[in-house]
Amino acid sequence: MNSEYTVRSGDTLSAIAQRHQTTLSSLMRLNPAIENPDRIFPGQLLKLPAANEADFSNCEVGSIAQEPPCSEEIVEVVHVTGSDELILLTEAELAEWVEEEEFVCGPITEFYGKLDGLDEGETDSELGVSEGEGRLLSEVQEEKERLIDELEARSVLTNDMQSIPPITEIKRLAGNKHVTFVRSDKIANHPRRYSMASRDRERSKGWLTENGVDPAKLRDAIRSELNIKFNATLWEPDKNGALMTTLNKFYDEASWSIWGDAEARREAVDETGFDASAEAQFMRFAAGAAASGEFDPRKGKVHFQAKAEGQYALAQGKVEVEKSYPANNRSQVRVTYRLGGPDGERKEVSLGHFQAKVRAALSGFAGASALIAANVEVNSSNGIPELKGVAARKDGQGASVDGGVFAGIRAGCELAGALLWTDVLSRKSQWQKLCEIGKKVEGAAGLGGEFQIRLEFSDTTGKFYFNVHAGIVFGVGASGSFLLEVDPSNIVQMLHYVYKALGDVDFRHLELFDPVTDAFGWYGRLSVYALGTGVNLSLAAANLAEQGTQTVISFFNDLSIALSSSLDRERVALEFATNIISDNEKGEESILRHSPPEAKARLLFILTDDFWLTPQLFDGTRTKVQAVSLILQSMQGWRDFEETIVRINESAEPFPQQFDENVRRVFSFIGKNLNDYRLYRKVLHGQRANLVGPVQLDPFSACKVCGIA
CATH class of the missing domain: 3.10.350.10 (LysM domain)
Structure with missing residues (x-):
């Protein structure tokens, strides 16, 4: 009944x-x-x-002859991932085992179960990335804090999440199709273990063959050695039964066979697709594999059903996602600048919006730390993988080692992709690649509380890098920073970005540039180097990266020597003038139109050395006059002009007292007088740069009014 x-x-x-x-x-x-x-x-x-009519749980006279006397009944067989042993459980032990699995996996399974319904926080937060760093700003972050605290309290995780966790991955081969986890000390020294890896042919004689395991003989061997009997429904004496098929497949998984050669064992492991390493086990635990990692007992393969569409490869302990960030207005980047020089009043300006196309590959201990701790959330709801940065744990709390784990500089967490910027200085105002993540990434030293982004230059690689606060890309609450390399092919976008930044602060002291690496100085030198050699900016940047900084340094040393000789100076000036005129034809990719006042001043110093001569005296003077006229037309506002004129000297340092003299020098060189200058000044004075769309020549018609253009 x-x-x-x-x-x-x-x-x-x-x-x-x-x-x-x-x-x-x-x-x-x-x-x-x-x-x-x-x-x-x-x-x-x-x-x-x-x-069942047959009650195998009692030891009575008349028991089946093959059963050992007073043997314990086995209701479950457990395989420990990566081991060569089976653990056999009685009904009472199984009940305790199920409780242990729930104790270990319950908190993380619960977290993933309600993740989709959690509030991700305020998308339009007014907090800056530095202000929000480390704060718990959403329900997701709060739940992650509680998750870690609970797992640590249960001794499931240690305080150092990069060390081997005290958990063990198991598979219950009969009654549970899922991989699951228990605390390691709970299974240590279990009395009923049977090794399937023995190379003692006498011991394995009969059940271990070239074709795998003989189920009936293995059952008899285990039963005899461990003084046990099996539940009638557990061990099917059928070599094609679910349990025996599973044993054979996992036998191959761990390369236990004493028969097959190395290649055959490798193929068997590839077939199961299952990485038994501790790193992969921890990664699977962190991704909630206890709730999603099923294995087919008849095929012996592990499937992570809920994760497969999200590009999880949890069988190998990896997860890879690709996504564009961010999806809200916190991509707007703000930088500071100074009024009246480096020590002046600090102001703030927006440099527009960033977007990052990021491909993140997480694996091993570091990847598991990223998933469990408060840095990264991977969500594959609806089959669309998402990686989101959330608040880092506060200093002094457990699992703090995960800080910066997505920075691309930790083993197990590789970040690749690109940082995009809406290039407003291009006719096609669309997302343009500004710099790349993951190419020769160096350890970022950190930005300081007041900075979101800094442009740095590396003497070692000869390349520019953007040191970016993680919150710019991953959203408010993320912490840490990482370096993004500006590839020579993207140098034009970098030049546009930097010049747009300078224009927005009206050519004042901009704290975008890292003073330690002299990034601003190298920006100006690269412009002069490209115009002096006649190459485009991408090629100039490639030379700098491939041949090293000495290439540019040698160029400026040779230039300094040439300027000390009248004849060589005339030759060099004519070469510069010719290149400036050619550069003007490049339009949006013109170097001159995106050069800072320091570079323009250096060019005017080279071109106007013979200002006292009659302009028509030498054949090349007309060319130089045309080049100087183009430089004056490139001025985007009064401060651009003013900052250029006061720096017309070999060092390009500002000498305000020389302003009037330098004005006469420039205007006289192109055949203009002070009245022409006053007219030019009347139109341009008080005008600020308005850099929307491609940079225009003579944007306020000052040159046209006084006959320069």
């Missing part, structure tokens, strides 16, 4: 079947209303099959 059972909270159909010594298929057959064995609910009434 069938009996009934009321489902309780935490029950699974497979666990109910085990407790009542039946099979999952039997329960499904008796309860046809159940369409999905993973979906039962508390209070649900289930029909159970009649009790």
